[in-house]
Amino acid sequence: xxxxxxxxxxxxxxxxxxxxxxxxxxxxxxxxxxxxxxxxxxxxxxxxxxxxxxxxxxxxxxxxxxxxxxxxxxxxxxxxxxxxxxxxxxxxxxxxxxxxxxxxxxxxxxxxxxxxxxxxxxxxxxxxxxxxxxxxxxxxxxxxxxxxxxxxxxxxxxxxxxxxxxxxxxxxxxxxxxxxxxxxxxxxxxxxxxxxxxxxxxxxxxxxxxxxxxxxxxxxxxxxxxxxxxxxxxxxxxxxxxxxxxxxxxxxxxxxxxxxxxxxxxxxxxxxxxxxxxxxxxxxxxxxxxxxxxxxxxxxxxxxxxxxxxxxxxxxxxxxxxxxxxxxxxxxxxxxxxxxxxxxxxxxxxxxxxxxxxxxxxxxxxxxxxxxxxxxxxxxxxxxxxxxxxxxxxxxxxxxxxxxxxxxxxxxxxxxxxxxxxxxxxxxxxxxxxxxxxxxxxxxxxxxxxxxxxxxxxxxxxxxxxxxxxxxxxxxxxxxxxxxxxxxxxxxxxxxxxx
Numbered sequence: 184x185x186x187x188x189x190x191x192x193x194x195x196x197x198x199x200x201x202x203x204x205x206x207x208x209x210x211x212x213x214x215x216x217x218x219x220x221x222x223x224x225x226x227x228x229x230x231x232x233x234x235x236x237x238x239x240x241x242x243x244x245x246x247x248x249x250x251x252x253x254x255x256x257x258x259x260x261x262x263x264x265x266x267x268x269x270x271x272x273x274x275x276x277x278x279x280x281x282x283x284x285x286x287x288x289x290x291x292x293x294x295x296x297x298x299x300x301x302x303x304x305x306x307x308x309x310x311x312x313x314x315x316x317x318x319x320x321x322x323x324x325x326x327x328x329x330x331x332x333x334x335x336x337x338x339x340x341x342x343x344x345x346x347x348x349x350x351x352x353x354x355x356x357x358x359x360x361x362x363x364x365x366x367x368x369x370x371x372x373x374x375x376x377x378x379x380x381x382x383x384x385x386x387x388x389x390x391x392x393x394x395x396x397x398x399x400x401x402x403x404x405x406x407x408x409x410x411x412x413x414x415x416x417x418x419x420x421x422x423x424x425x426x427x428x429x430x431x432x433x434x435x436x437x438x439x440x441x442x443x444x445x446x447x448x449x450x451x452x453x454x455x456x457x458x459x460x461x462x463x464x465x466x467x468x469x470x471x472x473x474x475x476x477x478x479x480x481x482x483x484x485x486x487x488x489x490x491x492x493x494x495x496x497x498x499x500x501x502x503x504x505x506x507x508x509x510x511x512x513x514x515x516x517x518x519x520x521x522x523x524x525x526x527x528x529x530x531x532x533x534x535x536x537x538x539x540x541x542x543x544x545x546x547x548x549x550x551x552x553x554x555x556x557x558x559x560x561x562x563x564x565x566x567x568x569x570x571x572x573x574x575x576x577x578x579x580x581x582x583x584x585x586x587x588x589x590x591x592x593x594x595x596x597x598x599x600x601x602x603x604x605x606x607x608x609x610x611x612x613x614x615x616x617x618x619x620x621x622x623x624x625x626x627x628x629x630x631x632x633x634x635x636x637x638x639x640x641x642x643x644x645x646x647x648x649x650x651x652x653x654x655x656x657x658x659x660x661x662x663x664x665x666x667x668x669x670x671x672x673x674x675x676x677x678x679x680x681x682x
Contacts, residue, residue, distance in 0.1 A: 229318045230299055237291050237328045244553050246560030246595070247333070249588035250499070255334045285369055285414060290339070291332035297345035298331075298506065304352035305510055308475075312520070316513035320465075323542040325549040326458045326498060327505050337499045340371035344503040351381065351479065356391050357399035364400060368407040372426040373433070373500065376489045380482040388478075433493065444494035450487050454498040458505055460545050461538035462512035469511035472518050476511045483507045548644070548653055558640035558660040560590025562623055565636065566663055567597050569675075577602055581614070583624035586661055589640070591623070620672070622664040627680050632664035633673055634680035 224231075247255050298321075306314040321327060330338055343366035350359035363378040385391045408424065415423050433439040445453075456463050469476055483504045490501060516535060523532035559582070566580070579602045582591055587605055596603055604619070614622060615631025622632055640660030647654050662680055665672035 229302065229314075230295065232322060233298070233318065233328060234292070234295055236322055237295065237332055240329045240550070240553075241291065241332050243550075244329075244557065246557035246590035247592050248557070248590070250497075251334050255592045255594065285339075285411070290334060290342075293342050294331040294338065294345070297342045297349070301345045301349040301352070301506060304349045305513070308352050309510075309514060310517070312517045313510075313513045316516040316520075317509050319539070320462045320509045320512055320516070320542075321506075323539060323546050324458065324460055324462065324505070324509075325546040325553075327502065329550075329553065330499060330502055335499055336371045337502055340366040340374050341503050343370070344374065344377070345506065347381070348479075348506060356385050357395065360385075360391075360396065360400050361403040364404050365407050368404065368426060369411045370426070372430040373490065374503070375430075377483070377486040377503065380485040380489070384478070384482045433495070437494070439493065439495035442495055445496040447491050449496050450491055450501055454496070454501060455487075455504075455508070457545075457549075458498055458502065459508055459512070460542035461535075462505075462509050462542075465512035465515045465535070465538065466508040467511075469513075469515035469518075473511075473514045476514055479507055480511050548655070552641045552644070552655055555639065555641035555655065555657055557590030558638040559586035559623055560592075560595060562586070562636075562638040562661045562663050563591055563595050565638070566621060566623070567601070576600060578620045579604065579618060580621045580623060581606065581609070581617075581619045583622070583626075585625040586623045589660070615666075620666055620669060623661060624664075625661065627659070627662050629664055631667055633667055633677070635663045635665045635672075635677040637662050637678075637680045 302314055302317060305317055331341070332338075343362045347359040347362035347366070350356070350362060360378065360382055363374055363381065367374040367378055382391070382396065386393070386396075411426070412422070412424050415425050419425075459466065466480070470480060487501055487504060490496075519528060519531045519535050522528035563580070563582075563586075578600045581604045584605075584607060609617070611626060611629055614629050621635075622629060627634060627637075637659040638661040639657040642656045642658045645654045645656050646652060659680070665677075667673055
């Protein structure tokens with residue numbers, strides 16, 4: 184397993200190293216201004232690099248967590264059941280609040296395509312080198328490219344936020360507001376805070392007027408609300424505007440705090456440092472170097488400050504702020520790079536290189552930890568591979584809540600003779616009275632069942648002397664049990680479970 188990890192880490196480093204080659208190619212293209220056409224690599228190299236890293240994350244970490252479960256199950260049901268709504272997973276397991284079915288089948292490509300549009304506006308406003316550093320910083324940040332393919336409401340909204348940023352940079356202010364309105368009303372109601380922050384800034388700087396906003400944005404708001412009500416009311420079989428219910432649940436009733444709370448400063452002291460890595464200190468430096476970037480950064484800072492009032496906090500809630508901070512960090516990196524031969528600046532250049540290396544190391548560590556963070560998905564895959572495909576008897580697998588939250592989705596299911604149940608609130612004593620062939624759950628001992636094997640999962644990070652200085656600690660997370668009444672199962676040689 185360790186060799187497998189290092190091979191995957193090596194691929195990530197190889198992808199990153201190619202970025203610097205693209206950066207050089209871009210600079211040569213800029214110098215050769217009389218060139219009539221661009222090569223494919225020069226035109227799409229940045230996109231290929233970012234897409235390759237995102238694809239690496241998808242291929243090596245294909246499973247999903249509970250936060251993504253609703254949308255990934257919805258995509259499964261749309262593909263397999265189409266108009267047969269009775270078989271849709273959300274009707275049996277609706278979750279705490281409803282989410283929209285307007286999902287994107289090629290989510291990662293859409294997010295990176297909208298990021299490409301935003302990146303072009305960065306190049307037009309700040310130059311090719313700033314664009315290059317923007318790509319470098321994005322490539323060595325784990326969370327943005329990892330999340331961009333995850334079917335989360337925050338990521339569905341992120342594509343529209345990227346468009347809004349691009350329109351904002353381009354000077355198409357009402358288009359920016361309309362993009363945020365779509366994101367707010369359909370995908371993620373908390374984008375209202377970003378919409379208000381940017382809208383207020385545009386209003387105070389006379390970029391827009393109240394009358395202009397009403398004239399250009401009211402139609403979009405009504406269209407989006409009508410669209411989501413029609414689609415989701417059909418899917419949920421009741422009159423429904425999902426994001427209004429989410430807003431009421433999270434903001435008015437404040438029930439999201441039941442899932443944990445954090446201090447007011449958590450986004451600034453934990454989430455942003457982990458998501459931005461080197462870009463965090465560089466973005467602060469960029470605010471001092473170029474006043475133009477303050478215009479774009481301050482509204483995003485206001486968005487995070489307003490969001491900090493809610494007690495329940497998660498990194499993904501503010502993932503849409505990362506591109507703007509990366510712009511500020513790219514401006515600082517570019518200024519340091521251009522002045523690297525001058526006094527003081529040469530020291531800053533060495534610090535910049537050190538920060539980039541630290542970011543790369545942090546990304547590799549996060550990647551390896553995430554690989555081990557979906558134990559039940561790997562457990563079900565191993566169970567499928569054992570060899571019951573020719574058995575005519577039904578193999579009924581019960582998946583407990585913990586396992587359903589940590590890697591298993593309907594895309595993991597197989598055909599006959601396999602059948603699956605996610606029935607909840609079954610006591611441990613009741614299992615041996617049921618007809619389950621296998622159990623996948625978090626308990627090592629269950630009466631009437633034999634523990635066949637375990638699947639380890641990520642537990643914590645431990646510092647140690649020597650190289651590497653960080654050790655990822657794993658421990659048994661998921662246990663796979665077989666019924667003692669099935670002699671075909673009991674008679675086989677299993678690895679067993681260590682308690």
